[in-house]
Amino acid sequence: MADPNKLPSGGANGSADDAPGLFDEPSVAGPTAAKSQGRSAGPASTGLNSDASAYFHPGAHAPLAVRMRPRNLDEVVGQDHLLAPGAPLRRLVEGGGDTSVILFGPPGTGKTTLASLISAATGRHFEALSALNAGVKEVRAVIDTARRTLVNQGIQTVLFIDEVHRFSKTQQDALLGAVENRIVLLVAATTENPSFSVVSPLLSRSLLLQLQSLDDEAVGTLIDRALTDERGLNGRVSMTDDARKQLIALAAGDARRSLTYLEAAAEAVADGEQITAESLANSINRAVVRYDRDGDQHYDVTSAFIKSVRGSDVDAALHYLARMIEGGEDPRFIARRIVILASEDIGMADPTALQTAVAAAQAVALIGMPEARLTLAQATIHLATAPKSNSVISAIDGALKDVRSGKTGPVPPHLRDGHYSGAKDLGHAVDYIYPHNDPMGVVAQQYPPDQLVGTDYFVPSNHGRENGMAEYLGRIRRIIRGSRRKSK
Structure with missing residues (x-):
């Protein structure tokens, strides 16, 4: 019976969220396009071994984002800083490296695509684990199999782990020996800063590569190719310029999101029709905000909110507040930050700021969302426009320093x-x-x-x-x- 904790070599789930349709896309222009991006033209075939191919390219039933996943370097768009001639990632993709790699970046930037290309290199055996449900037992079983494969057949195993930050310390520690001795070539992907989510010994044994959000041009190219490529919509529908601009804006540098939205919009119109800005908006309930309550994005947006209030930029503060709200942040967390801000960055320059902040926290607990957005906004506006002083925190920290020093x-x-x-x-x-x-x-x-x-x-x-x-x-x-x- 198949192990439910181990992703089968030939399987894949059909979720658009889990499938990296990324910033990558098939090249219509072929070798010419590849050379224009500083990348040599690779072979037309996928180059994937059968196990990896079945996992990363499950077929026509898959979401558009999965179907459009690049099959070679020529089809990759974006991340030129990692794929330049001689770059470590390029050597790995071309089969010339043996260093394990951790790919870190926002959703939809190409982590799983690059993992698939690395897995394709020079006939390595391929295994994949789900960080969501694999335990230490499953990790050790895969490593034992990889060790036997290496000893008996002389073939190294590529072990792909998506969402590696979800692995516990014990699970990550179980990988150390196999990674250090190159029993497996680990290819791990994460949306969270590995410095916070991956154990130091595993970091030190791996090449850490950070991917960047795609620019508008790259996302636009991806959309255009998905509209015409036979793996995509194959010319079934077209798109107005306004709709294209709107889709690029909604994607916000996330290729998977752009293709997910494009697929939804295409399903809403008949063959031969155009996707308009109106039909696109109707097919998408709302833009999915890039904000992970438990991850690095959480800290970045929260930090930007705090610093915008401190800097008296009320408009920026409201923007980051909206991102937290729309991203599903607990309003009580936001309220607590506002209460802290009132004393830390305003203090006695406007003592009523603390009253407003505490009242906002009480109101949030009383009424909840969505009405609490008004209370949070009012408190944010008060604090952002209030005169600023850090005299309170300086005073108490100075007193604490003296007490702690004896x-x-x-x-x-x-x-x-x-x-x-x-x-x-x-x-x-x-x-x-x-x-x-x-x-x-x-x-x-x-x-x-x-x-x-x-x-x-x-x-x-x-x-x-x-x-x-x-x-x-x-x-x-x-x-x-x-x-x-x-x-x-």
């Missing part, structure tokens, strides 16, 4: 707790001056430990409510420190 010292005796029998005998709370008994409400009295006397943690800025606060604070400090009673 600058503490005993609490002055007159400030100690005097509400118990015998406290006065110890000198606790003796001669404490109650400030409210003074007409000014401020008295000369030592508050900090001796070694911190005269230390200023809070330094107000000249922004917002903090403007002018320095003068007031200076007067208060002079009174307090003027004829201070020293602790004993």
